[in-house]
């Protein structure tokens with residue numbers, strides 16, 4: 001298959017072999033699970049259970065609210081012991097509403113919805129509804145509700161479902177292991193999703209540094225027979241950030257997704273391999289998304305592993321399972337080292353979008369003091385989004401947010417390539433994360449002032465009307481003019 | 483004598499009419515700079531500047547009778563814009579950006595008098611006579627008008643706390659500061 005070049009990008013040291021040859025193991029059931037009501041982009045789910053209530057594994061415990069949301073299910077059987085504000089796995093360290101379940105150790109299943117017998121004969125609607133009811137979100141990290149993405153076929157003419165097996169972040173190997181060990185499930189889930197999207201082709205793209213995953217997936221794809229979408233499995237060059245949706249679409253199809261548009265506008269929808277596997281479980285067995293594979297790695301981890309964990313597992317329980325720290329970590333990260341977030345507490349739960357827990361040593365982090373920009377242009381060269389990082393950072397330093405918006409900072413995908421390459425160690429991506437947040441806050445304020453203005457005018461008009469009516473009444477009743 | 487008084491009264495009425503008409507006329511023919519200034523003000527009629535509303539504040543500004551730093555909710559941005567528009571230099575060092583606050587009514591102290599409800603320029607307060615009143619935080623713009631009207635001091639301001647949805651990364655310290663710690667290098 002002919003591939004197309006993508007702009008920019010870097011070749012970091014991958015360090016995937018720390019965990020890549022360790023088969024997926026299953027975490028022993030933790031004592032307590034913390035299930036946040038919001039683990040996804042969109043609205044938080046509404047809790048359906050009360051404190052003291054017994055729940056069974058797979059039971060719906062919080063229902064997605066509104067169009068973009070996702071439901072939450074009990075990861076095991078046990079008692080709801082608390083519904084309250086608990087620290088979220090989020091760089092702010094703020095709390096969020098969370099359901100705490102004390103496991104009873106029986107791991108007893110709730111009654112599940114029946115399997116969809118022949119998914120390829122079922123309506124796309126039926127598949128979308130099942131995915132929605134199963135609380136599935138994008139498992140590559142962004143955690144966008146998958147059912148919403150599966151409905152894109154209702155409004156867009158799609159020809160390709162692209163399964164993202166690039167796993168371009170250093171250290172992470174969970175997708176690699178899932179493809180090696182569960183290729184049949186991934187490909188079945190992918191074909192079911194393509195059917196829901198009304199796309200005829202499934203293309204699975206895997207970076208060339210995962211030859212075993214490529215071989216395993218190709219072997220399964222070759223055996224696909226019967227009705228439903230076709231499957232091709234292809235290798236793509238090792239180039240960070242190949243796993244970015246729009247870049248992967250460009251590399252595989254040559255189609256460029258315009259800024260502010262979706263890949264669906266060029267006929268392609270992208271889903272992660274873990275998501276495809278979750279769809280397989282939901283459709284074939286009625287099982288909701290209550291567990292995921294997480295990579296635990298970094299030189300400060302005693303035994304790097306890929307572990308299937310129940311959603312809501314505290315990070316500390318997972319680290320214990322990996323025999324803890326070999327040395328004091330210099331940095332703890334949730335996700336990959338490039339786009340992951342700092343992990344502020346080991347008490348926070350692993351959620352649907354958690355792909356990795358990294359404990360990095362000082363040598364791995366290689367933190368260096370920042371110095372002034374030497375205008376070498378390296379950041380411009382590597383930016384996969386065609387931005388000019390040095391210029392954007394200069395404006396942000398001077399608080400010129402309007403100018404930096406005009407330079408396209410909101411198109412920055414926060415891949416971190418510019419920070420990585422900068423010889424002056426300028427925290428470029430931090431500037432852009434700040435600017436994007438500040439611009440969003442400004443837009444929120446703008447909307448609020450607009451609302452205040454409109455409502456004040458309405459209030460004023462009403463007062464004037466009342467005053468005029470009063471005056472008219474008085475005038476009509478007595479005539480006090482002279 | 484009676485006659486004179488009568489004619490004076492009549493004159494007053496006539497003059498009043500003329501002045502009223504003039505005011506009306508002037509309002510339509512509003513000084514263009516005044517209209518522009520009005521657009522720059524928040525338009526929330528909060529009265530924190532001491533004028534009845536934003537239009538009156540704009541008129542005073544246009545005549546140079548009010549300082550460009552008069553608008554508390556506008557903060558530094560509005561003061562700066564006003565100074566630029568009016569071509570004046572002003573000391574903005576004391577101008578603070580408004581704190582993000584909303585009013586809250588203490589249930590136990592509210593007697594349901596409806597005074598605050600009438601004072602709120604954005605109708606952010608709900609309630610009926612003799613019933614406990616409440617503020618809709620999303621609509622409240624923190625002008626504090628209601629606080630002054632409450633006979634039982636039942637209203638206080640609450641700072642808007644960041645949530646996971648509104649939190650964002652702070653601005654990095656200058657280049658002498660720390661490098662990006664979540665990124666690995668060679």
Ligand code: SF4
Nearest residue numbers: 373374376377379422
């Ligand atoms: S890579 Fe760093 S030093 Fe080079 S131009 Fe960009 S910001 Fe400046």
Ligand code: SF4
Nearest residue numbers: 383412413415416418
């Ligand atoms: S972080 Fe943003 S600006 Fe930097 S290289 Fe990536 S997309 Fe470009």
